[in-house]
Amino acid sequence: MDIHEYQAKELLHQFGVENPPGALAYSPEQAAYRTRELGGNKWVVKAQVHAGGRGKAGGVKICSTDSEIQAACKEMFGRKIVTHQTGPEGKGIYRVYVECAVPIAAEYYLGLVLDRSSQRVMIVCSREGGMEIEEIAASRPDSIVRESVEPAVGLRDFQCREIGFKLGLEADVIQSFVKALMGCYRAFRDLDATMVEINPLVLTEDRRILALDAKMTFDDNALFRHPQISELRDKSQEDPRECRAADRGLSYVGLEGNIGCIVNGAGLAMATMDTIKHAGGEPANFLDIGGGATPDRVAKAFRLVMSDENVNAVLVNIFAGINRCDWVADGVVQALTDNPASVPVVVRLSGTNVEEGRKILEDSGLPIIKATTLKEAAALTVQAWKDSVKPQMTAPAREVEEPA
Ligand code: GDP
Numbered sequence: 001m002d003i004h005e006y007q008a009k010e011l012l013h014q015f016g017v018e019n020p021p022g023a024l025a026y027s028p029e030q031a032a033y034r035t036r037e038l039g040g041n042k043w044v045v046k047a048q049v050h051a052g053g054r055g056k057a058g059g060v061k062i063c064s065t066d067s068e069i070q071a072a073c074k075e076m077f078g079r080k081i082v083t084h085q086t087g088p089e090g091k092g093i094y095r096v097y098v099e100c101a102v103p104i105a106a107e108y109y110l111g112l113v114l115d116r117s118s119q120r121v122m123i124v125c126s127r128e129g130g131m132e133i134e135e136i137a138a139s140r141p142d143s144i145v146r147e148s149v150e151p152a153v154g155l156r157d158f159q160c161r162e163i164g165f166k167l168g169l170e171a172d173v174i175q176s177f178v179k180a181l182m183g184c185y186r187a188f189r190d191l192d193a194t195m196v197e198i199n200p201l202v203l204t205e206d207r208r209i210l211a212l213d214a215k216m217t218f219d220d221n222a223l224f225r226h227p228q229i230s231e232l233r234d235k236s237q238e239d240p241r242e243c244r245a246a247d248r249g250l251s252y253v254g255l256e257g258n259i260g261c262i263v264n265g266a267g268l269a270m271a272t273m274d275t276i277k278h279a280g281g282e283p284a285n286f287l288d289i290g291g292g293a294t295p296d297r298v299a300k301a302f303r304l305v306m307s308d309e310n311v312n313a314v315l316v317n318i319f320a321g322i323n324r325c326d327w328v329a330d331g332v333v334q335a336l337t338d339n340p341a342s343v344p345v346v347v348r349l350s351g352t353n354v355e356e357g358r359k360i361l362e363d364s365g366l367p368i369i370k371a372t373t374l375k376e377a378a379a380l381t382v383q384a385w386k387d388s389v390k391p392q393m394t395a396p397a398r399e400v401e402e403p404a
Pocket residue numbers: 020044046051052053054055056060100101102103104129130199200212213214
């Protein structure tokens with residue numbers, strides 16, 4: 001799960017990471033009066049969206065008057081911001097953060113990620129702050145400093161000092177840098193984050209170390225231990241399809257193709273998508289109904305997949321162990337009886353109660369295409385999809401001249 005910049009700053013602050021004074025606003029008027037409360041004479045208005053690259057996309061504006069702030073906010077609120085991290089559909093701006101602007105002497109990149117190959121928290125820093133890490137890696141790879149944390153002892157002060165000196169920081173600011181890096185590490189560890197990124201971490205002209213931007217991502221599977229983090233979820237920033245699924249306790253991943261996939265288990269989902277691709281199709285999504293799914297749950301899953309207008313065919317592929325094929329069949333029939341499908345539906349059932357399941361599909365009289373193996377199911381789905389969209393796909397027949 002991702003959170004907003006202002007939320008990450010607030011959390012990190014509790015761990016000793018300093019940032020400029022700031023306030024959140026839900027309207028231009030609120031931004032203006034919250035800025036007056038902050039005091040000072042120069043501020044930064046920042047669109048709060050779950051994506052980086054806002055600076056270049058008009059989501060970060062420096063202002064020095066009340067009317068500039070209101071104008072900057074009016075430009076942002078309700079609009080969608082498109083950056084290289086949002087995808088072409090962009091992310092809506094419904095909150096802005098106003099912050100006292102600080103005079104910057106130097107910008108640094110600071111990131112903590114979970115490095116799965118070494119199974120450790122990896123610290124990645126660079127003196128080329130402000131740019132995205134991908135750009136830094138491409139243009140100035142020599143500037144990147146990496147340090148991994150030994151889990152048994154945790155991050156040590158000397159490691160932080162070493163990183164600080166490698167970044168070229170001078171002795172008088174090393175202590176503040178150590179405090180900031182330690183704070184990020186402790187927040188990462190204690191809150192079960194998978195990523196903490198401060199870009200830029202700055203050295204101010206009055207020689208303070210401040211986080212000017214902050215991004216945090218959390219391990220969804222550990223959120224139950226952190227209700228205060230779960231609270232920070234902002235559904236306006238998530239794929240609406242995935243959001244609806246999560247609200248129903250279903251795990252759903254939206255993709256770009258045309259074939260909706262209902263499966264049980266992540267491994268089967270991967271295999272199903274591979275087989276669809278192999279048969280010449282592209283998955284639109286996959287929805288994992290999990291184990292022991294009731295007919296009701298299956299019907300919900302089915303309706304959810306059908307509600308995606310990119311879906312031109314549906315493949316239900318269930319390998320039932322804990323699940324029951326008869327319940328799955330019941331769910332599919334229930335969903336299709338309530339709401340007849342406008343697209344072809346292929347069902348492949350295997351495992352527990354498969355005979356009962358097949359009989360339910362058979363007896364329903366619904367136009368369900370039945371398959372026995374995954375290979376067959378994928379081929380039938382792709383064929384049915386091609387047939388259903390054929391009128392638009394085939395080019396008009398051309399007259400071919402007979403060779404003399
Ligand atoms: P991002 O583009 O989404 O990563 O947004 P950032 O929060 O990183 O802001 C983009 C850029 O705006 C930063 O790299 C800074 O150069 C600049 N910026 C942000 N806050 C301040 C500030 O308080 N003072 C000054 N001078 N520049 C700022």
